[in-house]
Amino acid sequence: MELNIIIGGKAGAGIKEAGRMFARVIANLGYYVFVDVDYPSLIRGGHNFVNIRFSDKKIMSVKSKADIIIATDGRSIRAHEKDAKEDTVWVINEKERREGAIRAPFKEVAPGFFKSSSVLGVLLKLLGIPLEEGLPLILSLPQKEKNESIYREAYNSVSEVYKIRKLSETKRELLTGNEAIALGAVDGGLDIYVAYPMTPASPVLHYLAKNKNELGIKVVHPENEISVINMALGISYAGKRSMVGTSGGGFALMTEALSLSGMAEIPLVIYEAQRAGPSTGVPTYTAQSDLLFCLFAGHGDFPRIVLAPGDAEEAYFLSREALNLAWKFQVPVLLLGDKTLGESIFTAEINREKRVEKPKLWNGNGDYKRYEITDDGISPLAFPGTENITVKVTSYEHDERGITVEDALLVKKMQDKRLKKAETIRNYMINEDYAIKIEGNPQSKRVIITWGSNKGVVNEVAEETGYKVIRPLILEPFPHERIKGEIERAEKVIGVECSASGQFIRLLSMYGIRVDANIKKYDGRPFYKDELKSLIERY
Amino acid sequence: MAVAKKSLYTGAEITWCRLCGNFGLMSAFGWAVHELAETIPYEKFVILSGIGCHGKIVDYIDLNSFYSLHGRAVPTATGIKLANPELKVICFVGDGDIYAEGISHLVFAAKRNTDITVIVHNNRAYSLTTGQFAPTSPSYFKGKSTPYGSPEDPMNPLAIMLSSGATFVARGYAGFTDHLKNIIKEAILHKGFSFVDVLQPCVAFYNTYDLYNRQTYRLEQTDHDPSDFEKAYSKALEWDYNREDVKIPIGIFYRVEKPTYEERA
Ligand SMILES: Cc1ncc(C[n+]2csc(CCOP(=O)(O)OP(=O)(O)O)c2C)c(N)n1
Ligand code: SF4
Ligand SMILES: [Mg+2]
Numbered sequence: 151m152e153l154n155i156i157i158g159g160k161a162g163a164g165i166k167e168a169g170r171m172f173a174r175v176i177a178n179l180g181y182y183v184f185v186d187v188d189y190p191s192l193i194r195g196g197h198n199f200v201n202i203r204f205s206d207k208k209i210m211s212v213k214s215k216a217d218i219i220i221a222t223d224g225r226s227i228r229a230h231e232k233d234a235k236e237d238t239v240w241v242i243n244e245k246e247r248r249e250g251a252i253r254a255p256f257k258e259v260a261p262g263f264f265k266s267s268s269v270l271g272v273l274l275k276l277l278g279i280p281l282e283e284g285l286p287l288i289l290s291l292p293q294k295e296k297n298e299s300i301y302r303e304a305y306n307s308v309s310e311v312y313k314i315r316k317l318s319e320t321k322r323e324l325l326t327g328n329e330a331i332a333l334g335a336v337d338g339g340l341d342i343y344v345a346y347p348m349t350p351a352s353p354v355l356h357y358l359a360k361n362k363n364e365l366g367i368k369v370v371h372p373e374n375e376i377s378v379i380n381m382a383l384g385i386s387y388a389g390k391r392s393m394v395g396t397s398g399g400g401f402a403l404m405t406e407a408l409s410l411s412g413m414a415e416i417p418l419v420i421y422e423a424q425r426a427g428p429s430t431g432v433p434t435y436t437a438q439s440d441l442l443f444c445l446f447a448g449h450g451d452f453p454r455i456v457l458a459p460g461d462a463e464e465a466y467f468l469s470r471e472a473l474n475l476a477w478k479f480q481v482p483v484l485l486l487g488d489k490t491l492g493e494s495i496f497t498a499e500i501n502r503e504k505r506v507e508k509p510k511l512w513n514g515n516g517d518y519k520r521y522e523i524t525d526d527g528i529s530p531l532a533f534p535g536t537e538n539i540t541v542k543v544t545s546y547e548h549d550e551r552g553i554t555v556e557d558a559l560l561v562k563k564m565q566d567k568r569l570k571k572a573e574t575i576r577n578y579m580i581n582e583d584y585a586i587k588i589e590g591n592p593q594s595k596r597v598i599i600t601w602g603s604n605k606g607v608v609n610e611v612a613e614e615t616g617y618k619v620i621r622p623l624i625l626e627p628f629p630h631e632r633i634k635g636e637i638e639r640a641e642k643v644i645g646v647e648c649s650a651s652g653q654f655i656r657l658l659s660m661y662g663i664r665v666d667a668n669i670k671k672y673d674g675r676p677f678y679k680d681e682l683k684s685l686i687e688r689y
Numbered sequence: 690m691a692v693a694k695k696s697l698y699t700g701a702e703i704t705w706c707r708l709c710g711n712f713g714l715m716s717a718f719g720w721a722v723h724e725l726a727e728t729i730p731y732e733k734f735v736i737l738s739g740i741g742c743h744g745k746i747v748d749y750i751d752l753n754s755f756y757s758l759h760g761r762a763v764p765t766a767t768g769i770k771l772a773n774p775e776l777k778v779i780c781f782v783g784d785g786d787i788y789a790e791g792i793s794h795l796v797f798a799a800k801r802n803t804d805i806t807v808i809v810h811n812n813r814a815y816s817l818t819t820g821q822f823a824p825t826s827p828s829y830f831k832g833k834s835t836p837y838g839s840p841e842d843p844m845n846p847l848a849i850m851l852s853s854g855a856t857f858v859a860r861g862y863a864g865f866t867d868h869l870k871n872i873i874k875e876a877i878l879h880k881g882f883s884f885v886d887v888l889q890p891c892v893a894f895y896n897t898y899d900l901y902n903r904q905t906y907r908l909e910q911t912d913h914d915p916s917d918f919e920k921a922y923s924k925a926l927e928w929d930y931n932r933e934d935v936k937i938p939i940g941i942f943y944r945v946e947k948p949t950y951e952e953r954a
Contacts, residue, residue: 342771368771368954373797377764380757380794384768387755388735388776392768410758534735534753534769535776542747544756545740553701553748554756 152205153277153312156216156233157269158226159256161189161196164264165222169200171270171287173495175279176204177324180317184606185495186212186676191349191433197229203679206317210461210496210606214678218311220273221246222256222265239311241272252276254307257300259293267297271304278313281305325498327491327603328353330462331395331421334469339477339506341390342368344378349433350489351395351423375400379407379418386416387543389533391473395421398440399430405447408482412452412568414543415521415529417476417483417509421469424488426674435674436489438602438648441657444484445626451565453572455483455579456626460587460605462498464623465491467584470505477509479528479575486625488648490676491603512536519550521564527571576627585629588636590619597637598686599665600646601625601654607677608646615686617644630661642666644689646677694723695731699751705742710889710898713863714810715746718779720866721873722752725777735769735778737762739786741817742891743810746781760790763798766805767950774951777877778805785815788824788846799853799882801950806876806883809846810863812891813930820894827931830895847925850884851918851943857883858921858943862901863890868939875941881949888939900933908940915944 155172159165166187173183183204190196201212215235221227221242234240240251254272256265267288274284281302288294288301332354335343345355359369372378378394385392396404401422411418424440426432444456455475459465469485476483512518512532518539522529529550534541542552547564549555555564579585589605590598590612599620600608612619620636622629637643645668647654655668669685671677697719705711722734734752738744740759747754753776757765762780770778787795787809798805814832815821822832825843832839850858857879861869869887876883888905890897914920921943928937 342768344768370771370954372764372767373793376761377767377794377797380761380764381768381771384755384765384770385772386768387765388769388772390772392772406758407761414755533773535732535773537730537732539732540751540753542754542756544747544754545758546756551699552754552756553699554745 152203152207152209153217154201154203154213154215155218155220155273156199156201156230157220157222158197158199158230159222159265160194160225161192161198162194163198163222163258164266165198165200167264168266168269169202170495171266171284172202172273173324174287175270175274175283177322177497178283179279179314180320180322181206182208182322182497183324183495184210184212184497186490187493188675189434197225199226199230209610211610211677211679213680215680218276220269222269239276241276241308252308255304257303259296259300267291267301268304271301272308275305275308276311278310322497323499324495325462325500326353326493326495327459327462327465327487328493329357330465330498330500331469331485331487331492332357333500333502334466335393335419335473336365336367337502337504338470338473339391340367340393340473342370342385342392343395344370344372344382344385344392345395346371346375346378346400348397348400350425350492351397351421353492354395354421375403376407379404382418383407383411383414383416386418387534391477393419393421393473395423397423397425398427398443401440401444401447409448409450409452410545411482412448412454413450413545415480416543417480419472419476419483419485421485421487423492424486426672432674434489436603436648436676437672437674438488439650439653439672441486441625441649441653444486445657452568453479453481453575454626455479455481455575456486456624457483458486458602458623458625459491460602460621460623461491462496463500466500468623474505474507478507479571480531481575486602488603520552521548521550521567523550523563523567526574527567527569528574579624579627580629580632582624585622585624586632586636587621587623588618589621590617592618594618595639595641597640597643598646599633599637599643599658604646604648604677607679607682610679611683611686614683617686628657628661630663633663637663642689644669644686646682648672648676692726695726695751697722697750697752699749701748703749704745706893708892709742710812710863710891711743711746711810713866714808714869714887714889715749717863717866717869718808718873719750720870721877725874725877729777733775733777735776737766737778737780739782739791741783741786741815743781743783743786760786761794763787763791763794763807767798767801767803770803770805770951771954774804779877780805780807782807782809784809784811784813784825785823788844796849796853799850799855799884802854802856802881802947803950804881806885808873808876808885808887810889811886812889812895813897814891814895816891816894825930826895843930845925845930846886847942848922851922851925855884855943856881856945856947857941858925859884859941860886860888860939862888862905862939864898864901865939868907872941879944881947901937904933904935904937905939906936908938908942913940915941918943
């Protein structure tokens with residue numbers, strides 16, 4: 151049992167809210183659900199829609215063709231004709247006309263306000279879900295009496311088309327990737343989150359700012375991204391765990407200080423939520439085209455870690471891991487996400503658990519040297535305020551105490567120290583269980599290789615078409631030996647990515663990994679399941 | 690009980706030019722720290738710097754330090770203070786560094802009233818990069834990027850700081866070490882954002898010793914009232930960083946207590 155539903159309307163009409171409420175109801179009934187939110191970068195007007203798919207099986211993608219289309223305005227009817235099948239059930243605004251469509255009163259609480267209550271009413275009735283299932287959500291809204299009467303009127307205005315039954319008594323958890331990243335960071339010991347607003351990373355800022363007191367953290371929104379990252383480095387230097395969040399343009403501004411984090415060996419986590427570029431690009435749409443930028447950003451040679459979660463559960467886990475890794479190795483860690491991961495709603499099972507690993511700390515004996523040469527390249531940490539020592543960090547090349555040097559031997563010595571650290575990181579990371587994930591049909595000789603938020607759609611398609619899926623979660627240090635081992639006996643390898651120039655395939659080729667074909671999507675939209683399936687079937 | 694004096698010198702080779710104004714500034718600061726050490730332990734100090742001749746000061750002084758990027762010491766300092774409010778956080782920055790590259794951070798630190806101190810080594814030139822004009826260079830300054838003089842007039846950092854919300858605004862002169870020492874002490878003790886523009890002669894690219902010896906006068910020797918914003922503002926406008934024929938006030942222009950960023954955040 152599964153259905154794909156599109157709800158369309160004007161920006162500001164509460165379409166996203168309607169999608170969120172419906173996802174809540176259907177997850178309460180025990181179903182798996184995935185919601186892709188498609189909205190332009192504006193506040194009023196324009197066209198918004200949510201694409202919702204739910205199923206009794208685990209799913210994490212939407213289809214391009216909908217079983218139900220709810221068009222709350224005339225424009226939505228025209229916009230979604232292309233998404234309809236012959237048997238699609240259409241529900242349109244009572245003021246509009248379309249052959250065979252059900253007409254319903256999509257009322258707003260006040261002129262120009264959300265229509266979400268009426269949408270929910272119509273949808274639940276259509277699916278044969280009892281009115282009571284949606285009521286608690288309606289009653290939690292502001293102006294609840296007004297919303298309730300709109301909801302009831304809408305519910306009673308249409309007839310049942312489907313009969314969706316309760317699957318189980320256990321309600322599924324819903325989470326966006328951004329919420330998962332926020333919670334993962336907190337459970338990894340985050341003390342202070344610093345960010346300048348930029349879609350699609352802003353929801354992390356909003357979530358943490360709203361809940362900072364309960365979560366026991368501080369949140370700062372400074373004057374620009376350059377300030378953001380330098381502030382975060384100050385925080386880490388003083389011994390508190392910091393994290394920043396941004397998208398490509400903001401990260402571009404941060405790159406000088408990214409390199410400082412590498413040179414000064416100051417732990418830092420950067421969440422980079424990709425959107426369609428280049429430049430301002432398509433702010434509210436998705437892409438995977440900051441991949442090479444994130445891997446290579448920053449001047450000079452320094453080690454870094456880049457992690458790429460594929461869904462909300464991995465986002466939680468890797469965000470928590472990112473905090474610990476940054477402090478374990480005293481390096482910048484990039485958490486590379488995108489709009490699809492960050493803003494989509496997932497049914498996710500997350501067992502929240504605080505996990506704050508103790509970093510390598512100074513033992514308190516003798517003189518303190520911030521950049522002491524050690525076997526593994528990692529120098530013990532101490533923080534300013536510690537009696538009888540001085541903690542000196544610097545952007546210049548330096549000696550073990552942190553004093554500027556330019557002497558050839560000393561310069562090389564510190565470069566070698568950082569190389570040593572890079573090796574330590576590499577040895578540790580590539581052996582991590584999660585460095586690569588093997589999914590789909592693991593026995594198959596036909597392989598899809600992909601990364602990031604393509605996880606859900608690729609895995610579903612692979613299961614139906616009999617492909618094996620290889621997906622690295624650690625992109626730097628790159629687990630190329632393990633990938634090579636997995637494709638050794640493959641007869642066919644297909645890449646799947648959201649980048650016009652095929653950045654992921656270029657990354658693979660840097661390590662001598664070749665693919666037979668590369669399926670690329672770069673219109674700002676995620677791969678839809680039916681679309682990807684037919685593309686895969688061509689090979 | 691007297692606190693044992695810690696040596697504040699790291700032993701690093703000092704590479705400033707002989708007679709550079711940075712020496713006066715550094716000794717004024719060291720003196721201030723030793724006096725403050727009676728109540729503030731040495732390990733509670735954190736000094737930061739930008740990039741320029743001025744920045745080298747953090748290599749020379751043996752206190753906790755963060756040798757930051759060009760223009761970025763101030764947000765870094767804000768982060769340090771937010772993470773550990775017990776620390777006394779002082780930024781040594783250049784005029785090119787903070788009035789050009791990092792001006793937004795300076796304005797916002799003042800706006801926030803974050804409890805840090807910013808000391809500007811204002812030699813009115815980019816010195817480490819071998820002598821270009823800076824935001825406070827006079828328009829007749831012939832720098833390497835403006836060999837025929839500058840087509841711009843200098844900015845007035847004190848006026849900018851006052852209108853940005855700084856709660857402590859002062860100007861010192863590196864040639865008057867004792868006077869500067871007192872200003873620095875007051876600035877560090879001030880609760881909230883404190884700003885000190887230090888006139889720092891650069892013997893290599895803009896030797897201003899004669900000018901400042903001749904033209905400066907001390908505000909404490911007048912009836913100036915630092916709690917009066919309007920008076921502070923008009924004092925700040927007395928010298929426009931361009932003319933050589935007007936008197937240059939030094940001392941504390943403005944001081945007021947307001948809740949700090951760390952208290953409010
Ligand atoms: C981002 C960046 N741009 C340029 C430079 C080169 N640079 C080093 S110092 C400096 C200017 C120094 O002037 P100032 O801040 O006044 O310091 P001073 O040398 O006069 O003390 C510049 C432009 C740099 N280090 N970083
Ligand atoms: S160039 Fe100027 S500022 Fe730099 S050390 Fe020499 S005198 Fe001082
Ligand atoms: Mg200068």
